[in-house]
Amino acid sequence: MGEAALDYVIDFISGLDEAPAVNVDRAMEVAHELRAVPPEEGGDLRSAIEGFAAAAANGFEPAGPGYLAFVPGGGVFASTLGDFMAKAVNRFPNLWETAPGMVQIEVNVIRWICDLFGYPAEARGILATGGSMANLSAIVTARRARLGEDFLDGTYYVSEQAHASVAKAAAIAGFSTRNLRTIAVDPDLRMRVYALRRQVREDRDAGFRPFLVVPNAGSTNTGAIDPLDAIADVAEEEGLWMHADAAYGGFFVLTERGRERLRGIDRADSITLDPHKGMFLPYGIGSLVVRDGAALRAAHYSGAAYLQDVSSEGELPNFSEYSIELSRDFRGLRVWLPLQLYGVSTFRDLLDEKLDLAAHLDGALAAEPALEVPWRPQLTVVPFRLRGADDDANRRFLGRINASKRVFCSSTMLDGRFTIRACILSHRTHGDRIDEAIEIIRKAAAEA
Ligand SMILES: Cc1ncc(COP(=O)(O)O)c(C=O)c1O
Numbered sequence: 001m002g003e004a005a006l007d008y009v010i011d012f013i014s015g016l017d018e019a020p021a022v023n024v025d026r027a028m029e030v031a032h033e034l035r036a037v038p039p040e041e042g043g044d045l046r047s048a049i050e051g052f053a054a055a056a057a058n059g060f061e062p063a064g065p066g067y068l069a070f071v072p073g074g075g076v077f078a079s080t081l082g083d084f085m086a087k088a089v090n091r092f093p094n095l096w097e098t099a100p101g102m103v104q105i106e107v108n109v110i111r112w113i114c115d116l117f118g119y120p121a122e123a124r125g126i127l128a129t130g131g132s133m134a135n136l137s138a139i140v141t142a143r144r145a146r147l148g149e150d151f152l153d154g155t156y157y158v159s160e161q162a163h164a165s166v167a168k169a170a171a172i173a174g175f176s177t178r179n180l181r182t183i184a185v186d187p188d189l190r191m192r193v194y195a196l197r198r199q200v201r202e203d204r205d206a207g208f209r210p211f212l213v214v215p216n217a218g219s220t221n222t223g224a225i226d227p228l229d230a231i232a233d234v235a236e237e238e239g240l241w242m243h244a245d246a247a248y249g250g251f252f253v254l255t256e257r258g259r260e261r262l263r264g265i266d267r268a269d270s271i272t273l274d275p276h277k278g279m280f281l282p283y284g285i286g287s288l289v290v291r292d293g294a295a296l297r298a299a300h301y302s303g304a305a306y307l308q309d310v311s312s313e314g315e316l317p318n319f320s321e322y323s324i325e326l327s328r329d330f331r332g333l334r335v336w337l338p339l340q341l342y343g344v345s346t347f348r349d350l351l352d353e354k355l356d357l358a359a360h361l362d363g364a365l366a367a368e369p370a371l372e373v374p375w376r377p378q379l380t381v382v383p384f385r386l387r388g389a390d391d392d393a394n395r396r397f398l399g400r401i402n403a404s405k406r407v408f409c410s411s412t413m414l415d416g417r418f419t420i421r422a423c424i425l426s427h428r429t430h431g432d433r434i435d436e437a438i439e440i441i442r443k444a445a446a447e448a
Pocket residue numbers: 071129130131132133135163165218219220245246247248274286
């Protein structure tokens with residue numbers, strides 16, 4: 001069975017260069033063909049793999065080099081192998097005593113992430129399933145640390161460019177959306193710090209308890225990085241918890257340019273960053289690190305009589321006391337194995353390459369008179385649109401680009417206008433595909 005699955009995976013990965021970046025023409029038909037109740041009697045693996053292969057071939061292709069939509073990651077194969085082994089062994093890493101060596105591997109990964117930001121020894125963290133879950137744990141931690149049990153008068157602050165998961169997490173954490181303060185951005189789409197300070201003071205005067213600011217450390221729309229140092233000053237002066245949403249941008253700290261652009265991030269009380277974005281790993285791995293590890297634990301700890309046989313935390317943590325989950329898979333290997341195989345320098349070099357590619361794409365598109373390229377990439381998102389054209393024309397323009405099936409871009413609204421974005425963040429995307437993307441975009445613009 002393993003060999004049959006591996007045969008499929010090898011074919012799939014070998015075909016990625018030629019595979020369409022998006023293939024939706026028959027996708028719903030294939031979905032309908034798969035609509036069935038489970039068989040009463042067992043069947044054949046090969047035909048099950050064929051069904052899965054058809055499903056995988058119809059839809060978007062986030063694993064391929066032409067995927068520039070949303071936030072790509074690609075999916076490093078070594079990480080898949082790590083998952084394969086971890087799931088076969090099926091250990092339970094959320095209570096340290098059940099698998100101390102495996103817990104140590106996760107601790108190593110989390111410590112490595114903490115070290116990227118100079119976090120102290122008492123910092124702690126978790127491997128979550130993604131940025132949304134990490135942001136939820138962060139907000140619950142900030143709520144508990146700054147507001148205590150009665151928190152309904154707490155107000156929190158994000159920029160107009162914040163990821164929707166932040167407001168969603170706050171709503172799940174029990175806050176009214178009326179307590180959300182959306183702070184205006186400057187022309188570079190970075191939070192206006194004076195507006196933040198003014199809003200915090202107004203809220204305090206009105207009897208609210210401002211408690212949390214969530215700056216972008218690489219926004220989803222454009223990769224904009226809020227003025228982290230200045231926001232940290234406000235957080236310090238006003239007693240706010242600062243949670244940096246670095247789900248997309250965080251791992252750029254490995255590069256010199258990224259470290260420079262993210263200056264001040266190490267002053268955050270907590271940071272979300274997603275290995276399934278900035279480390280190119282397969283979906284299902286995010287992380288949260290918290291400077292004061294005790295605060296993370298205080299927000300998530302709950303004892304239970306049926307767990308009385310397992311030891312309380314000692315040298316190693318019980319991750320269940322730091323996170324929302326109890327039973328979960330062993331995620332550490334997903335990150336640890338690629339790090340062992342390729343070393344940190346490989347990730348640094350790849351991220352540097354993505355920064356170069358984004359600058360190259362930006363320069364090439366900005367030189368096109370038919371295009372408007374309003375924002376220089378602060379990381380690896382290049383937003384662009386047709387000059388002097390309305391939203392419908394730009395929507396058609398995106399359709400033409402994606403019809404090439406060699407690249408797949410997505411869109412957003414910026415300045416109230418339909419804007420196309422190319423996000424370069426797959427380990428499989430290199431200069432050849434970006435040059436091809438430039439030609440495709442030029443041709444589509446000429447046709448428009
Ligand atoms: C800045 C930012 N924050 C949070 C998230 C949510 O992460 P996830 O999709 O892993 O839940 C994303 C996803 O793109 C993001 O870009």
